[in-house]
Amino acid sequence: MSSPENVKLTSSEMGSLWDAYINHTHNICVLEFFKAKAEDDEVSKVLDHTYKIAIELKEKCKQKLQSENIPVPTGFSQQDVDVSAPRLFPDSFALMYIKNMSRVMVAACGLMYTMSTRKDIRELYHHCLLQATNVFDEVSDVLLEKGVYTRPPFIEPPKRADFIEDKDYLNGKNLFGDQRYLNSIEISHLFANIEANVIGNSISKAYGQTADMQEVREFMMNAGQLSEKIINKLTEYLTGSHLPAPMPSETQVYSSSHPPFSDRLMMYELSVLTAAGISDYASSLATSMRNDLKTLYMDLFTDTTKLGGKAEKLMIENHWLEQPPQQDKILY
Incomplete structure (x- = not known):
């Protein structure tokens, strides 16, 4: 062997x-x-x-x-x-x-x-x-x-195991035609995506005020605006089901403009966070049952993919993006 x-x-x-x-x-x-x-x-x-x-x-x-x-x-x-x-x-x-x-x-x-x-x-x-x-x-x-762990929302457990009886469940309606509340799986993904974007938003603000290059500052501003948009949209779904959204106070950014990291490192980090977001939205899309949520996650997937593409272009223009191992051309 x-x-x-x-x-x-x-x-x-x-x-x-x-x-x-x-x-x-x-x-x-x-x-x-x-x-x-x-x-x-x-x-x-x-x-x-x-x-x-x-x-x-x-x-x-x-x-x-x-x-x-x-x-x-x-x-x-x-x-x-x-x-x-x-x-x-x-x-x-x-x-x-x-x-x-x-x-x-x-x-x-x-x-x-x-x-x-x-x-x-x-x-x-x-x-x-x-x-x-x-x-x-x-x-x-x-x-x-320390009492600063942001927990997902609590909900009352169901009284019995049950099956979905109407296809309107997928349209976000209950048997009586009213807007149904989110199920526990949908809640968990909404909460996790909000929490990740809250962290990403703080990082974007901090890097935006410390980056050396104007192009990097503008990218961080755009990234922060997208994360705020995502936070607001996802929060509406939680509050629509009378559930709290994670808004930890520990995400404050101090006013320093002295860069702790190189622009290259900061752009790399945002590209990693963007890739993680794309993966998260794909998982959320696959496991959420309400069609309005599916549409939302498709939109977020598209917007975040566009932001990731801008990051890659900016990194390539500045010779910051390393090339992964790849197959050499085969000459016949």
Whole structure:
């Protein structure tokens, strides 16, 4: 039986290692800044633990790439972060940021794990998945202890198991023709998408006021406007069912205009958040039953895809977007 190292990496494994390495280098830079500004001991502990995990995972990806003679991407480094810059967010936002970051990592590592064939690569992503869930648990516990965890809405449980009796249910109507309330699955997706956009909106504002290039500032302004539009639209659905929407106060942005990160890093981060949003809206579209919600998610998917396209063009124009491994032209 051949060892894993005797079998070439598949395109999926090569691409996922390449992408993961860049993402870990980005996370390291952001965590370095948050670590330098943290004042709360519990927040510092979470940041230190998450930072060590990001370093470990970056090195594991780098070793795998090097062992396969695959060029290691440039990624991000000390030149992309200025830890001496004034703080942009309160400590509580750092916790919310890590919670969202670990949520995205759980989804990414889970996908990379199922797309991998070689045992050693599957083991790597299994380890990555465990680390991401550990971070999510840790930061969630601290948020709960501090009383700043934003919970999804509570609803009364049904009195019995039941079946849908009328196709009007899909049109958002109940048996009597009135607007039906959202079901628990629809609520969960609305809440999660609002929460992600609240965080993205704060990041867009902070980066918009600290970016060096005018083009980047304008992009961040557009990203912030889109996130506000999405928050307002999704909130209307929750309040229409007499449910509260997440509006945490910990997302305030301080007034500093001194850039903590390079424009390249900030644009990369927004492109990652945009990609995560596209994935979230696709999942929400697939699991929501009300047709008006499906239409809404299709619109959000389109708007967010357009924003992602603008980010890619801006990054290419400034030579900031690294090219993933790809098949060479075959000459006949």
